[in-house]
Amino acid sequence: MKICHTKADVRATVRDWKLAGDEVGVVTTMGYLHEGHLGLVRLARQRADRVVATIFVNPTQFGPNEDLDTYPRDEERDLALLKAEGVDAVFLPSVEEMYGAAGDTYVEVPGLSGILQGALRPGHFRGVATVVAKLFNIVMPDFAVFGEKDYQQLTLIRQMVRDLDMPLEIVGHPTVREPDGLAMSSRNVRLTPEHRQEALVLSRSLDLAEDLARSAPAVADLKAAVRAELAKAPSADVKSVDFRDAETLEELDGPLDRPAVILLAVRFADVLLIDQRVVAPRP
Numbered sequence: 001m002k003i004c005h006t007k008a009d010v011r012a013t014v015r016d017w018k019l020a021g022d023e024v025g026v027v028t029t030m031g032y033l034h035e036g037h038l039g040l041v042r043l044a045r046q047r048a049d050r051v052v053a054t055i056f057v058n059p060t061q062f063g064p065n066e067d068l069d070t071y072p073r074d075e076e077r078d079l080a081l082l083k084a085e086g087v088d089a090v091f092l093p094s095v096e097e098m099y100g101a102a103g104d105t106y107v108e109v110p111g112l113s114g115i116l117q118g119a120l121r122p123g124h125f126r127g128v129a130t131v132v133a134k135l136f137n138i139v140m141p142d143f144a145v146f147g148e149k150d151y152q153q154l155t156l157i158r159q160m161v162r163d164l165d166m167p168l169e170i171v172g173h174p175t176v177r178e179p180d181g182l183a184m185s186s187r188n189v190r191l192t193p194e195h196r197q198e199a200l201v202l203s204r205s206l207d208l209a210e211d212l213a214r215s216a217p218a219v220a221d222l223k224a225a226v227r228a229e230l231a232k233a234p235s236a237d238v239k240s241v242d243f244r245d246a247e248t249l250e251e252l253d254g255p256l257d258r259p260a261v262i263l264l265a266v267r268f269a270d271v272l273l274i275d276q277r278v279v280a281p282r283p
Helices: 007-021 035-047 075-084 095-099 124-139 151-163 186-190 193-198 199-213 220-229
Strands: 003-006 023-031 052-054 089-091 143-147 169-172 236-245 261-268 271-279
Touching: 003 007, 007 023, 007 052, 007 089, 007 124, 023 095, 035 052, 035 143, 035 169, 052 075, 052 124, 052 143, 052 151, 089 124, 143 151, 151 169, 151 261, 169 186, 186 271, 199 220, 199 261, 220 236, 220 261
Parallel strands: 003 089, 023 052, 023 143, 052 089, 143 169
Antiparallel strands: 236 261, 261 271
C-alpha cells in the first residue's frame, strides 16, 4: 500500500494506473476509521481495480466552537486497517498541502448548504463541498463511495458533481450500524457509557417512523411521534427532526405520499449525533 503525502505523488500514482487501463475508486475520510468506513472501502474494492483512501481532518468544515481540536485521530491504526482491506494507496496530506498559504476559492451548493445540518452548522457544507471537489480534482477517480448516514452530504455531493460536470460516479452505501442499532460514527467514542446507551433512541425512533409510515399518515403526525420517542432519553438535546423528499430534500407536508428521508440531529452533552432512514408508504 503506497502512502502519498503530496498531490503530485498521488496524481502520478493514479495516472500510471489509468494508463494501464485500471478503474479507480476513492473513499474520502477524516480518519479514525470504523466499520462504517471499511464498508465503503469494501464496496469500492468490489467495483474497482484500484482503490485510493484519503485521510484528512478538514478544518474548513468545522465552526469556531466545534470539535476540530478534539476530533479523534489514530493514523497508525487507520493505515493498518486500510492495508488489511487491500487499499492500493492512501492520500494523507497536511493542511498546508491541501490549501496552501493563499487559498481563497470555495465551492458551495447554496440550496442544500443552508438547510438542515447546514442551518445548525453555518459554513459546514461549504467546507465539505470545497474539500471534496479538491480531492476529486487531485485523485481523479472514476467513482467515489459515500455513506448514506450523512444523507445531506451525499445529496449535496451528487448535486455538485452534476452541476460542475465532474467526470465521476457517486455511489451511496447504506448506513453501517453497531449490533444494537447505533449508527457507526467516529464521535461515538466520546459518548459516556450512559449517553451511549441513551443514544439508541435514535435508531428506535427511526424504526418507529418506518412502521408508522407504511399507513401514509400525515407528516406532522410522524414528526410528532419521532419527537415523542426521542424525548424518552433524558439527556437527548434534540436539534432537529426533519422529513424531506428522499431525492431533492424538499420539505414535505400533508399525507406521506412518496419516499421520504427522516433526518435526525441529537446532541448528548458535547457530542452531536446524526442518523437517517428512508421510509415510504405501503404501495
